Amino acid sequence: MALIIRPRVEGDLEVLVAVLAESHRTDRYPVMAEHVSTAWLAEKGDPAWVAELDGVAVGHAAVAGTPGEPLELTRLVVSSSARGEGVATRLLDVVEQYAEAVGSPLFLDVLEYNSNAMRLYERRGWHATFSERVDWFGSDGPQPQMRRYVKPGTDLTS
């Protein structure tokens, strides 16, 4: 198994949207079907990385924000067929190294039914700071519970 983490390029988006489509069905990530799109994947996040397993893009992560200020880890997803083999762990290693290099604290928001994701963050020592019901989808849409995690050593007040 040859796993590499590399910067995302335009040509990755189509394959990654197929990964998102699967994740939307199995994990309700993203929550909304209309977010299974290249636009949603690329809307937030610069830089972004792809996990490539034996030449196939199987995972993605990005950060949003301004280097030097708090950065949000976002758009983390791994194909079902590649899960449980450390792909997300490797992506998070790269994201955390990037944030450290640019001097940024890191945070992320996760919906509380994404228990695999929360376990992964907690295993890496991230800690939850608060939890709230969100209304991103309007009063008629789903209102899931969201939890914010911060990376250890992160000071979001600075």
Ligand SMILES: CC(C)(COP(=O)(O)OP(=O)(O)OC[C@H]1O[C@@H](n2cnc3c(N)ncnc32)[C@H](O)[C@@H]1OP(=O)(O)O)[C@@H](O)C(=O)NCCC(=O)NCCS
């Ligand atoms: C959350 C998610 C990204 C995790 O991806 P992943 O690649 O399976 O994560 P990892 O393999 O790094 O870690 C997951 C498990 O594999 C295990 N693992 C890690 N490295 C491993 C390795 N080399 N070999 C075997 N297992 C390994 C970990 O111990 C972990 O087990 P546990 O959580 O049951 O204790 C994936 O489940 C996903 O895409 N979920 C849907 C989208 C989502 O929720 N995104 C987050 C939004 S905030």
